[in-house]
Amino acid sequence: MRKILLILLASACSLMAYAQDRTVTGTVTSSEDGSTLPGVNVLVKGTTTGTITDFNGAYSLNTSDDAVLIFSFVGYSAQEISVSNRSIIDVTLSPDVKQLSEVVVTAFGVEREKKALGYSVQEVGNEEINKTKPTSVLNSLQGKIAGAQINSAGGAPGASTNVILRGPTSLLGNNQALFVVDGVPINNSTSDNVQSSGNFFDNVVDGGNRANDINPNDIESVTVLKGPSAAALYGSRAANGVILITTKKGSNTQGKMNINFNTSYTLSDVLVVPKMQNRFGQGQFGDTGGYLNDQESWGKLMDGQLQPYGAIVNNKQRYKNYSARPDNVKDFFETGKLWQNSLSLSGGGDRGTYYLSISDLQQTGVMKNSDYHRNNITVNTQAKISEKLSSSASINYSRIKGNLMQTGQRNQAIGQIVSMPRDFSIVDMEDLSNPYNTPDGFFTPFIVNPYYSLEHDYSKQELNRVYGNIQLVYNPLDWITATARLGTDVMSDQRNTFADIVEYAPGSPNAGAAFNTDGEYSEQKINRSEINADLMVSMQKNITEDFSGTLLVGYNFNQRSTTNLSSTANALTIPGFANLSNASGNTTSVGTSSLRRLMGVYSSLDLNYKGYLFLGATFRNDWSSTLPIDNNSFSYPGVNVGFVLTDAFDLGISNTLSFLKLRASYAEVGNDANVYLTKSVFAQSGFTNSFANINFPFNDGNVTVPGFSESNTIGNAALQPEITKSVELGADFRLFNGRLNLDATYYDATSESQILSALIAPSTGFTNQVLNVGKINNKGVELQLSGTPIKTNNFTWNISLNYSKNKNVVKELNDGNTELTLLNQGLTPGLKIRLGEPYGVFEATTTKRNEAGQIIVNRATGIPEDADAPVYVGSIQPDWLGGLTSDMTYKNFRLSVTLDTRQGGNVVSSTAAQLYFAGIAEETAFNDREEWVVPNSVIENDDGSFTPNNIPLTMYGGNVRNYWSNIQGGNRNDEVLLDASYIKLREVSLSYNFPTSLLEKTPLGSASISFIGRNLWLHTGADNHFIDPEASAFGTSNTQGYEFIGIPSQASYGFNIKVSF
C-alpha cells in the first residue's frame, strides 16, 4: 500500500518537475567485497520520493537534475550524492563499523536493531572469536561477556567448558546455557565413562561437551542472550540463557568464489606446577636409609651425599646424590602441540549463496599418549527459488578421535607424579626396558611407574556427529513471512577404555602396587539424537505513521533421545589384548536409553513508536512428556520496553551524550523435568560401601541369582515444571559520539518450584523423593564499558571492560530440610546447598578450639582434634567477575590483549591434600621439621578444664607426619579449601595485515599473520600455590569447586596465518 502511494507521489513530483525530469538508475555495492546490496534505501533528499534496490542491488528513480540522493542501509554509512545531470549513478557503501554492532541476531535467527531491544544482549564477531585460535568457541568468550562464568574443566585436549550465565538457576538440574546454531538448539551433552566399580573417582575421563565440537572458523557471530527476557521464546532450557551461534552462509559476490585459508600452530606448556619443598627427600620418620622403597618425602634433610636408592635388581642397587630435583614435576610434562588448518569456499550470485568449509585440528597433550583430532566439514547454502520462496540448508559433520587423559585414584599417572619424592627424577623412569623401571623393579611397592600406566592404559574416544537444518521461507505478501525449519543433531560416541594386566613376578615385593592387577577393558557406545521442527508466521505492518509492529506466531516440536550401551570385561587373561573376548570371567553389560518430547506454541509482538519507543511482549506454552501426562502443560509470558531518550527528546545533538536508551523487562521461563521422575521403579540390585561393590546377578560360589531392589527414590506423580521469573533494568549510554560507551544492567531472577530429588530420612525406606520445592534467587549487575581513548589517522586504541557481580541465595528448600547434599562421593570438604546461603557451600571440618580460641589437641598425640560440628565456609560462587580487552591498531599492525578475572569463591584441592600427605607441600617443612609443639594449644581434661599442651610433634614419633597427612584423611580438611580467585592473561595477539598494495601482484585478496598466545599468565589467591583454580573434576555438572589432581592447565603460544583469494 505504502509503495503504491510512494509511486504515485513520485510520479506527481516528476510531473511537476517536468523541465528537469530524468530517470536515474544504478547499482549499489558494498566496499567490503564488491557484492551488490539489495534493500538499500534510495531517497530524494527533501522529499518522500524514494525506492529500494532490488535483489541485484539495482534501483531506478525518477527525479530532477539538481536533486540529491541519499543512499542508506542498516550497517553501512549513509551517502548523499548529487544527481548532477547524470543518468547512471553507481554507489559503493562502506560498512559502518560502529553501526554494524547495532544489528544483532535474536531469537530464532531474527536480526534486529540492537536499539529496538528491551533486554540485554552481547555479541561477539568472527574475528574476535578466532583471534587466538582457541579450539572451542566457548573459550574465545572468556573474559568478554559480562555475567558469564566460563571455565575450562582442565588442561586435557578436548576438555569440556562450563558456561553459566548470571549464576545457577537450577538446584539439581542443568545450569548450562542453551546452545543454538542457526536457530536450532543443539546437543551440548557430556557423558561419563562407564564405571566398573561404584567409586566415581576410580577413573575420571572428560569426554568433552558437544558445543566444543563446533569449528570456530565457521562462525559468523555469537550472540549471548543472557536472561529469560531474551531467551523466553526458546522455552525450556532457556532459563539459563542462550548462546546463539550464527554460521557463515556466503554472500552475493556476483559469482566470484572467495577462498579463505587459515593455518595456525601453537605450543603449550604447563602453566602452573604446585609449589613444593626442596629440603627433605624420600623416607619416613626423618629417616631415609631405612625407607628406600617409600614413595613419600618424610626423609632426612637432603645433604647431597651419594647413597643407594630404589630396588635391588639382580643383586645390584643404583646410587645417586641425595639432593633435590626441584623441577622433576615440570620436566615430566612435555610441550603440547596444536596445529589447525581450515579452508573455506564461499560466494554467491543472484539466486543463492554458499559457504563450504573443511578443517582439521590436531593436538597432542602435555603428557605422553594424549591427543585430540577433530575434523569438521560444513556446507551452508541459501537459494532463492522464486520471488516469494527461498530456502536454506546447512549440514555439518564433526569427527573427533582422541586419546583422552585419565585422572583419578587408580593407577593413573598424574596422581603419582605430584607425590614423587623430591630427590627423584621422574623422566628417568620413562625407559620401560630398564630393569629398574619395570613393575617388579620399580623403587616402591605403593604406586605403579607412571610411565607404565601411560604406556599400557588408555581411554580412546571416537565421535561422529552430524547436525544441520533445512529451512523454507515463503513470502505470500511482502508483509507476511512464513518459515518452516527442520533441524537435527545426531551423534555417536564410542569410548574404549583399557587398563592392562600388571604382571609381577611371583613373590615380587611390589605386588600390591597396582590398583587392579587383573586389568579391565570396556567398550561404550553413546548415541544421541535431537530433532527440532519449527513453523513460524511473522507479520510486519505499519499500523499508523508513527506505529509499526511485528507479530510472530509459531509452533515448535523437540525430541531428544539417548541410548547408552556398554560392555566391560572386569578381569583380563592376555596382557595387552584389548578385546572383550579377553575377559577372564564375566563381562557385564549395561544398556540404558531415554526419550523425551516437547511441543510448544509461542508468539511475540513487537511495537515500534516513532523509532524511539519499543514495546515487546512474548508468550509461550509448552507440553512436555517429562511431566505427568494429565497435567503436562505450562505457559509463561514476558514483556519488555526500550526507550531511546536521545531520539525522543532530540538530545542526540549534543556531542557529549550521543545516545541514551533505557530498558526494562519482565519475563518468565518454564523448565520441564528430567526424564522418568514421575514414577517409582525397581532396579537391578547393586550395593556399594566405601570401596566395596556388590552387583547382581549374585554368585555365591554355588548358584547365581538375579536380584531387583526397590529404587531409593520416590517418584512424583504430581510433578510441576520449574519457573524462572526475571526482572531486568538497563541503560545504554553512548558518549562523545561513540568514543565512550557504557551498558549497565541490573537483574533479579528467582527460580521457583525447583525439581529436587530431595534427601529424606532413610528410615522411611527411601533416601530421596522427587519434589517441587526450592527457590533460588540471582541478583546482580553487569557493566560493559568500552571506549576509544585514542583515535588518530594511523593509531586507534580501543578498550573494553566488563564487570559483573551476581549474588545467589537459596531461598527455599522442602519442608524439614535446611540443606541438600550436592556431592555424594565421600570427598571432604563436602558440598551442600543450604538455606539462606549461596548455591554450593562447603561443609568442612575445622580445628577444635575452646572458647578462648586455643587449639585442643589429642592428649596422646598432640595433634589438633577436629571440631565437633562441621563449619560451612566458602562457596563455589565467585564474588565478582571481570574482563578487560585492549585493542591497539597502528596502520596494519594490531595488538590485542584480554585479561579475565574471577574474585572470590573457593575450590577444594586434592592436589594440596596429596602434597600434605606425601610431605611435599611447602608447609610440611615447618620449623625445619624439628620437633615443635602446636602453638597456642591445650589439652582438654575429663572435667572440662584445659591444661596447656606441651606434647612435642616429632618426626621419629611419626606425629609431624600425621599432623599433615591426617588432612588428606579428612581431618581439619578446611586446610584444602583454597581461595579460587584468579587473574589470567587469556589472550594476546599481535597481528599484521598485509596491505592491499603489496598483494596486488599476487592472487591473494588479503593476508595476515599473527602471533598468538592463550593463558600466558596466572595470578592466584594468597593461599593457593597449588593449582589453577579454574580446573574442575566434574566437567559441566553442577558439582563445581573440586580439583581432583587433574591435568594442569597450560599456556599456549604460536602463530596464525590467514589468507584469502
Add this chain to the structure above:
Amino acid sequence: MKTYIKSMMLLVVLSFASCKDQLDINTSPNNPSQSTPQLTLPAGQVALALNLEADYNLLGSFWVQYWTQGPTASQYSFLETYNITTSNYTRTWSSMYATCLEDLEFVRKESIEKGLPNYEAIAEILQVYSFQVLVDLYDKVPYFEALKGKEGSLTPKFDDGEVIYDDLIVRLDAALARMDYNATAVAPTSDDLIYSGDMRQWQKFANTLKFRIYMRQSEARPAVAEAGIKGMVAAGDEFLSAGDDAIINFSNNTANENPFWQNLNLTTFQNIVASETSIDVLQDVNDTRLDQYYDAASNSDFFVGLKQGTGTNSGDQYGDFATPHAGNVLSPTKPAILMSAIESLFDQAEAIERGWITGSAKSFYDQAVLASFEAVGKNGAAFIGAGGPYEYDNTLESIYHQRWLAFNTTQGFEAWSHYRRTNYPVLENSVTGTLPIGEFPARLVWPSNETASNPNSPTTLKTSVPVWWDK
C-alpha cells in the same frame, strides 16, 4: 465450505489427540516398575550381609580388641580414638533401612498379597534380625512408623529399644506360626541364599533369634529373659545345631566378593593388624586356634600383637605384627555369618548356668568350644579336658571367655554386644582413645542423613552412653 471447516476441525482435534499419545512416553525403559518376592528376597539378604561384613563386624572386632589399626595406615583410626560422630556409618544406616529393610518390606507385603506365607515368614524374620541389630547399635530407632515413605510418612518417630524388642518377639512368633512345612507349599529355592527355602532351618533360626533377643536382656530385664527362654525350652523349640549356621557366601566373581575384603583390597590390607589383647590371651595357653585366626608377623614369623589403638604412633612396620589370617579372614570368599550353632550352644550353656533351664551347662559349653576348634580344623579336646586351660568351672565368666575367643574372625558384632552386656572381658582403653579411662563406645551416634531430614530424631548422645540393655 461447511464440510471443509468440519474436516479442518477434525484434523485439529485428531492432531491434539495424537499429541497426547506422543507425549505419553515417560515410563522408564531402564527399570522395571514391578518386581516379585523371588527377585527381591536375595537382594535384601545380601544387603544385610554387606552391612554386617563391611561395617558392623569390623567395628565389633576392633572394640572387643581382636584387631587394631595397623601402624602404617589410618583408615580405621576413628575406631581407636572412639571419635564416633554423626557423620559415621551414614551410608550403612541408609543401606539398612532403604535397601535391606525396604526390600524385605516389599517381599513381605507382596507375599501377603500373593498368598506366600513362607516368603512372608522369611522376610519377617530377617526384618526382625535387622531391627535387632539397629537397636543394639542405636537403642532408639524408627520402628513402628518406619518404611512408610511411599504412603507419605516422611518423619517417623523413634521408638524405645525396649518396646521394639518386645514387638520383635511378637513378630517372630507370628512368623513361626505362619510357616508352612508341607512339601507342596511354595518356598524359595536358590533365591534364598541362606537356607535355600528349608523352612525347618528357618524355624530353628527364628527360635535361636528369639533366644538371642531374650539373652540380651539378662541384665536389664532378667525376669523377662528367663520367662521367655524357659517358655521356649518347655515348648520343645529347636535351636541351631551343627550344620544349621545361617551364612551367606561370597565368591571370587568380580563385584560378588566379600565386601570387607573388597574394602581392604582397595585401600590397603595394612589397615588391620592383630591386637595385643587377643594375641596375649591366646598365646598364654597356646590356644591352637591362634594360627588360624592370625598369620604370624612377616618380619619375624612370631605372633606379635600391637597394643590396641597405637596405630601410626608405633613407629614400627606393618610386617612387625601378626595379621588376620589371610585364608580365613582376608579372603574374597569369607562368608557372612548371621547366626551360628556355636552361639546357640553358648546361649544354652549360659541359660543353664543361670538356672533358667535345666540341663548340663558343661555339655553345651564343651560342644560349643569343640565346634569352634573344629571350624578351623583343630581339635579342642585337650583344652576342655580335665586339667585343660578351658576346663569348664561352672562360672558364667568361662562361658563369656570362650564365647569371646570363639567369635574371633566370625561374629565380631555379636562379640561386642555380648561384651557390653556382660562387661567381659575387662579391656583397657585404646591408647589413642579420647574417652575418659574406663569409658568405652557403647553405641553409634544417630547419623546426619537421618537427623538432618527427620525432626523427630532425638538429641544426639555421646558414643559412651549405653543402650537400654547394657547395664
